[in-house]
Amino acid sequence: MTYIAPKVFDRELKKGSAELLILSLLEHRPRHGYEISKLIAARSQGVLRFNVASFYPLLYRLEQRGLMEGRWVEKAGQRRRRYYRLTAQGRKMLKEQRSIWRDFVNAMNQITGAEHA
């Protein structure tokens, strides 16, 4: 059996779930980078937080894979911002990942939660 240190487990979990988190947040409307990172931190009540150095490279990777696309948008009286929105491919990917995640969480819950049932 492979031993995974708690720190590494945390990192891998974040990395694997980060894509799903970002795609989910873009499901209903385009958002800019800071907004996405704020929402992740807020909705997870501070449990999940990305720093700049890893968050933006992740955005660029998703963009490169064609799952979302970024566009500069100018609004009156504001600096222009780069907004990201899901592509059709991204939407498909989100659906797949969400279903896998659900299955995974259910499985985990059934094992980890069974002790308490």
Place this chain on the structure above:
Amino acid sequence: MPDWGTEIRLRVEGLKLEPAREAEIVEELSQHLNDRYEELLAGGASAEQAYRSVMEELDSRRLAAELQPRLRPAPRPVVLGQDEPGKPLAGLWRDLCYGARLLRLNPGFALVAILSLALGIGANTAIFQLLDAVRLRTLPVRDPQELANIPVVYHPNGRTGSFSSSNPQLTNAVWERLRDQQQAFLSIGAWSAQRLNLSQGGEARYANALWVSGNFFETLGVRPVLGRLLSPADDHPGCGSSGVVISDSFWQREFGGGASVLGQKIALEGHPFEVVGVTPASFFGVEVGNNFDVALPICAEPTVAGERQSALRNPQGWWLAAIGRLRPGWTMERASAHLAAISPGIFEATAPAEYDPTDRKNYLGFKLGALPAASGLSELRREYESPLWLLMGISGLVLLIACANLANLMVARATARQREMAVRLALGASPGRLVRQLLAESLLLAVVGALCGAGLAQALSRLLVSFLSAQNSHLFIDLTPDWRVLGFTAGLAILTCLLFGLTPAIQGARTSPGEAMKATGRATTAGRGHFAVRRGLVVSQIALSLVLLVGALLFVRTLRNLVTLDAGFQREHILINDIDLSPLRLPAATRVAYKQELLARTRTIPGVISAASVRVVPVSGNGWNDNISIPGTTVQRKIADFNRVSPGYFRTVGTPLLAGRDFDDRDTAASPRVAIVTEKFVNKFLAGTNPIGRTFGVVQQGGKVDRIYQIVGLVRDTKYNDLREEFMPIVFVAEAQDDSPDLEAQFMIRSDAPLTEIIPAVKRTMAEMDPAMVLNFSVFDTVIRAGLLRERLMATLSGFFGFLAAILAMIGLYGVISYTVVRRRNEIGIRMALGADRSNIVGMIMREAGALLGIGLALGTGLALIAGGAASTLLFGLRASDPWTLMLAATSLAAVAAGASFLPAQRASTLDPMQALREE
């Protein structure tokens, strides 16, 4: 507020991203950090705490590491028009592609350019291909550079005797001594070309025969493809009808290439010869331009020609040529020295007994020598080498004019693209790189033009060969392109590319970016330097085309002079019938009567106006001369041309009888010998006095004067050997008084019916007398025309090139004058607004064209006078500096030039001044 942008830029600059991408990332991330910083401040953190916290999140090493695999680094920037460092030829392909794209966008220009280059390069390549085949190519035999031709190289007073074949260099006696005494050559052979009749009775059908010595094939190193070749064993005195070797083409043509040909018989002049072998397809003999059909040993010549007519037996019969293969280590000079040393012995031993002391002394002084024969011998070469070089020069000039035209177009394009060049220079392109880019376009045009030209040349050179092939003698020239032709075409492509591409390229790259960018569109196009180049090009085009027009007119007038020349006889409506009576084996005593009977029957054929027998058809290339002496005068041993004719000859050829009488029935073998002479004879030998009744004698060999002739008639001067020659003194003697009539007759038949309709009737009449005689027909006018082939070739081709050159020059002039009009639009508008009328404007433009034309014509006249020297030997009846020709050429060029400039001038005069000024 901290400067987040600088912080981020510092962290990502090592990634060498594309500048635009880097800027986006910096902007996006700075915004993020800014938002975060403000959020921290709002949350109660001090500025320093907030800053430290944000900087921790930025985690510089991680950012670069995470971005690295996500983003593509920018490619190494190449400034347009500059090479990548360390790769001077990099981008050449891109240049070519760019050039191709530009040409595709401008199909009209590309088409004109490629077409004019293809024509120019095609014409040059075609003529070079002929020159290569006729002059430069070596014989397709083993080690041709070792071969030498051995003629009499020293004969200060000429040779005496009878000359036959295309290379009458040696007599058989000289050949045999040479073969036995020489030591310079490993092997030595002799040959003589002659046409021999293949048919037995009826109309003749000729084969190109080669009389060869036993070691001819061995000397050349030719191997048979079938059977065997002739060897010394085949060539021995009295060999009779021996074996013969045939060429591959004859084998294919007559025997369908079947192996059963060996042992089959072919009839040559009625004598059967057995085929013993076939030569390879590449071997055509040693004469460029003639492909041999049959090779037979020299020893069989008396059998075919008859003992009496045999050149082999005649000590004065010059009919052979020798070719030898040098011994290893021997040079041509050493061989020549050796031949000079053995010459006295050879000529002493072979001096004809009939020679008088003068001839004998002359003969004993002859010297043999060795001349390089790697490329064979050729009458064609002697006749056409200098015309071909001249044509090469002419077509070279046409190409030069085409290049000037293209250069003109390219300069115009370069002018139009000046802003583009300026932008590229401003972006850092080096001028050298721009020159390369512009040259790439020219190279593309030149290569496509050369490819089309090479294709065109194949068709053109074949057309030229068929033009040069006379009616009865088809020229055999190997025109497969060799490395020389391909190299020549490639060289031309590069040369033309440099000629028309370099000046515009340099001009284009010399643009001053500042000025070009500042200037407005139209002012930019008015660069004075560019325009001076264009005017210079047009002046040179006019000058060169004048040279070509003068040349064309000189050759056309030469041909016209020869065609319309009063040769002393009429050319039209005369059929020549050659009759070989040898199959009839008539005894000598009955021959004259038999021929007279044949002639009498010919005269009765419906449609025949008159007919006569003649020994030498005028200007046919045959001839007969003798020395004459006039008793009691200083005219002793003077040369005169002779001809033997029947009564009615002068009427048939239309030569007027000026005094005395024609030959008639009174002149028989028994009556005193009579002669009719020409005016030149009277003026030269009788001081212009009345010749009728005067007598002269013919000097026989050994110096004895016998055969005294009495002059009974005087006729107008007529040409004898050649239309180009001066009139010569000619003596006509009577057919009926022929002492030694042979078995050949030649009739000239005048008819007002089409000559092709007369031929069957003549054949029938002859066959009624005896079907065994062999006939050959030709038309007098065609024979004369064939003699003018060289002049016709020069007139046709130089005329064509001259025409082409004039058109090209006019296109150039039209372009430049049109451009002048565009350039001076404003000026013209102002002039018209100030009151200049249309004729003033036309006059102004025409004066500008006139200046260009004037300079061009003056230069061209000078060039034409210098170049004329090269053509002088090919002219007839006029000099190269003929003022009328010069004037005619200059006037016609001026007229066309005026037309070409009038159109733009006219356009300028219809300009609306308001509109022209508004555009300023």
